[in-house]
Amino acid sequence: xxxxxxxxxxxxxxxxxxxxxxxxxxxxxxxxxxxxxxxxxxxxxxxxxxxxxxxxxxxxxxxxxxxxxxxxxxxxxxxxxxxxxxxxxxxxxxxxxxxxxxxxxxxxxxxxxxxxxxxxxxxxxxxxxxxxxxxxxxxxxxxxxxxxxxxxxxxxxxxxxxxxxxxxxxxxxxxxxxxxxxxxxxxxxxxxxxxxxxxxxxxxxxxxxxxxxxxxxxxxxxxxxxxxxxxxxxxxxxxxxxxxxxxxxxxxxxxxxxxxxxxxxxxxxxxxxxxxxxxxxxxxxxxxxxxxxxxxxxxxxxxxxxxxxxxxxxxxxxxxxxxxxxxxxxxxxxxxxxxxxxxxxxxxxxxxxxxxxxxxxxxxxxxxxxxxxxxxxxxxxxxxxxxxxxxxxxxxxxxxxxxxxxxxxxxxxxxxxxxxxxxxxxxxxxxxxxxxxxxxxxxxxxxxxxxxxxxxxxxxxxxxxxxxxxxxxxxxxxxxxxxxxxxxxxxxxxxxxxxxxxxxxxxxxxxxxxxxxxxxxxxxxxxxx
Numbered sequence: 001x002x003x004x005x006x007x008x009x010x011x012x013x014x015x016x017x018x019x020x021x022x023x024x025x026x027x028x029x030x031x032x033x034x035x036x037x038x039x040x041x042x043x044x045x046x047x048x049x050x051x052x053x054x055x056x057x058x059x060x061x062x063x064x065x066x067x068x069x070x071x072x073x074x075x076x077x078x079x080x081x082x083x084x085x086x087x088x089x090x091x092x093x094x095x096x097x098x099x100x101x102x103x104x105x106x107x108x109x110x111x112x113x114x115x116x117x118x119x120x121x122x123x124x125x126x127x128x129x130x131x132x133x134x135x136x137x138x139x140x141x142x143x144x145x146x147x148x149x150x151x152x153x154x155x156x157x158x159x160x161x162x163x164x165x166x167x168x169x170x171x172x173x174x175x176x177x178x179x180x181x182x183x184x185x186x187x188x189x190x191x192x193x194x195x196x197x198x199x200x201x202x203x204x205x206x207x208x209x210x211x212x213x214x215x216x217x218x219x220x221x222x223x224x225x226x227x228x229x230x231x232x233x234x235x236x237x238x239x240x241x242x243x244x245x246x247x248x249x250x251x252x253x254x255x256x257x258x259x260x261x262x263x264x265x266x267x268x269x270x271x272x273x274x275x276x277x278x279x280x281x282x283x284x285x286x287x288x289x290x291x292x293x294x295x296x297x298x299x300x301x302x303x304x305x306x307x308x309x310x311x312x313x314x315x316x317x318x319x320x321x322x323x324x325x326x327x328x329x330x331x332x333x334x335x336x337x338x339x340x341x342x343x344x345x346x347x348x349x350x351x352x353x354x355x356x357x358x359x360x361x362x363x364x365x366x367x368x369x370x371x372x373x374x375x376x377x378x379x380x381x382x383x384x385x386x387x388x389x390x391x392x393x394x395x396x397x398x399x400x401x402x403x404x405x406x407x408x409x410x411x412x413x414x415x416x417x418x419x420x421x422x423x424x425x426x427x428x429x430x431x432x433x434x435x436x437x438x439x440x441x442x443x444x445x446x447x448x449x450x451x452x453x454x455x456x457x458x459x460x461x462x463x464x465x466x467x468x469x470x471x472x473x474x475x476x477x478x479x480x481x482x483x484x485x486x487x488x489x490x491x492x493x494x495x496x497x498x499x500x501x502x503x504x505x506x507x508x509x510x511x512x513x514x515x516x517x518x519x520x521x522x523x524x525x526x527x528x529x
Contacts, residue, residue, distance in 0.1 A: 020164075028160035032153060039152035043145045047086050048115075051136055054081055055117050058132075063122045066094055066130035074100035081134060086144070088137035089114075094130040103135070123355055253345030255289075257333075261304045263287045264340070273329055273345055274320075293318050303333065304341075311335050317348065328352040367418055368425035371439035376447055379437045380493070380500035383449065387495055394494035396450035396459050399507035402470075403485040403519045405444040412480055420474060420482055427469050431462055447507070454492050456524060463488055463522045471520070487514040488522035496527070 058077045065073040078090040078100045089103030114135040121127040199212045253270030257263060263282045271278050274292040290300045296318045303314045313334045320327045328351075333343040363375030371379065386393050402424065409417035421444065428438045428448055437449040453459060467486065474482045489510030493503045510525040517523065 024160065024164040028157075028164070031160065032156050036149050036153050036156075039149045040145050043148035044141060047141045047144060048136070050084075050086060051115055051134055054084060054087070055115065055132065055134060059117070059119065060122075062092060062119050062132055063129065066092070066099065066119055067122055069094070069099070071099055075102070078102035085140045086137055087134060088140075089133075089135040091133040092130060093133065099130060123358060253329075253343075255343050255345070257289055257304075257341040257343065259304075259308050259335075259339045259341065261288050261290055261301070263289055270345055273347060294321055296320070307333055307335055307341060317352075365440045368422055368440050370425050370429070370446075371437060373439070373441050376437070376439040376441065376449070377500060379439075379449060380503070383451075383493055384497070384500055387493065387497070391495040393452070394454045394492055396453045397491045397493055397503050397507045398448040398450065398459070398463065398488055398522075399491075399504070399511045400446050400448075400486045400488040401511055401515070402444035403487055403515075405484055408482045408484060412482065416476060416480065416482065419476060420484060423474055424470065424484075424486075427466060431466050431469075447504070449493075454494065459490055459524075460522075463490075467520065467522070485520035487511055487519050489514055489525065490522060491525040492527065 058081060061077050062074065064070070065077060074092045078092060079102055081087050081090045082102045087103070089101070091101040092099040114133045116131055116133045118128050119130045119132060121129050251269050253267065253273045255263065255266040255270045263285075265282060266276065268278055270276070271280075276292065280287075290297045290304075293300050299316060300318070303316050306312075307314045313332060315330065315332045318329050318331060320329060327347065327349045329345050330348045331343055331345045333341055336342050363371055363378060365372040383393075383395055402420075405417070405420065408420060421440070424444075424446065425438070425440065428446060432438060432448060432450065435451045436453075437451070439447050439449075441447055450459065450462070453462075466488075470484060470486050474484070476482070489507045489512070491503050491506035491510060493500070497503050506525040506527060510523045513523040514521050
């Protein structure tokens with residue numbers, strides 16, 4: 001021990017190596033502890049990110065399942081999520097009902113914090129249709145964290161050992177040698193040309209070698225910097241040409257505006273979207289973006305004011321009446337300089353048309369082409385809002401049920417029954433005005449909303465004509481003739497009505513009075529006066 005202490009005092013190399021090993025050991029312990037803690041936190045975060053990604057993956061499918069009230073599809077989504085080992089329990093909740101759930105129902109996951117996400121309607125972004133709760137399996141996550149921490153610890157330990165060995169070798173090889181000959185060589189050195197120092201013979205493993213290496217490294221860095229600067233300049237020119245090519249050929253409209261809304265630049269796609277001449281020089285012509293949007297000018301000007309004042313990105317969908325059919329264009333604007341705005345524009349006509357078509361199908365009876373129950377309730381809600389804002393407004397509501405329809409359906413089959421329903425739908429549509437609304441609630445039950453028609457005499461004339469026509473035999477084939485009739489009930493939707501459901505109940509009550517009176521007639525609800 002005394003001899004070792006004497007060697008450490010006399011040999012700078014040994015003393016430096018010992019201190020280096022001690023420092024590496026202490027730093028290694030601290031780094032290993034910190035790395036394991038960081039690895040545990042990172043792995044746990046990654047597992048929760050996986051859970052979020054799983055929710056993102058199934059969100060669209062859950063939207064459809066909840067919108068359609070499809071428990072089978074919701075159950076399939078839950079089972080698919082449970083195939084991931086880190087998922088312990090899944091619930092799809094619609095209102096106060098559980099549409100689907102999966103996973104153990106015991107206390108295994110009782111203390112785990114579930115991830116909950118609100119699922120919005122695929123057609124109305126602000127309307128929540130359900131929610132999905134995903135409870136993680138903390139035991140599986142903990143096992144994954146432990147494996148990651150163990151792997152990190154092993155790798156880091158090996159790295160620290162390797163670093164310690166390398167550092168000791170470097171310290172032992174590059175200590176305490178003179179540097180006099182190097183200083184003379186430095187005076188005549190031309191580093192910008194890449195010329196380097198040569199280590200004097202016999203001094204490769206001492207301080208001189210270390211100094212030479214540092215100087216040569218600086219020379220390498222200088223030469224590399226010069227080369228990199230030249231390469232970056234060439235790459236910037238290539239990138240500018242590539243960016244210009246992308247902007248010129250992309251199908252998304254890209255444009256720039258001044259803070260006052262003046263057009264500064266526009267790519268070909270933008271010019272096509274807004275019917276702007278491709279050869280038009282915007283540096284010469286003083287054109288305003290609001291001039292291209294027709295009736296949407298006021299909305300565009302408002303958006304520009306908000307963007308300039310508050311600096312937040314603005315998104316707006318514009319309806320353009322520029323051709324035979326209207327087009328919808330989505331415009332996103334950002335401020336990237338104090339007096340410059342940058343925007344992108346995309347044609348979203350197909351998306352809008354698809355949304356309108358889906359909305360129409362949702363409120364249409366497929367057999368007759370009339371409105372269905374959902375469409376009727378939507379129309380009645382609109383009428384109720386009008387009544388609340390205009391007490392003088394009122395509507396007549398007629399509910400009818402076909403007599404002897406079941407007999408015809410049982411005798412000739414559902415195909416003939418469907419044709420009878422289509423025949424009645426046409427009779428109703430031909431009798432009322434275009435502003436009126438005809439719907440089929442289901443089976444052989446129809447409802448007619450007569451806009452602004454509440455006088456008994458006017459309604460009675462319409463119903464008399466309908467009964468006269470519906471009583472006429474319907475001949476489909478030479479051997480098939482169907483005779484039906486109808487029972488009708490009439491109520492009024494006016495300021496005295498509390499709700500649309502109440503008016504429907506009144507019309508239904510009057511219709512059953514007509515059935516009790518012998519069918520093939522109509523009755524007015526007593527509230528009609």
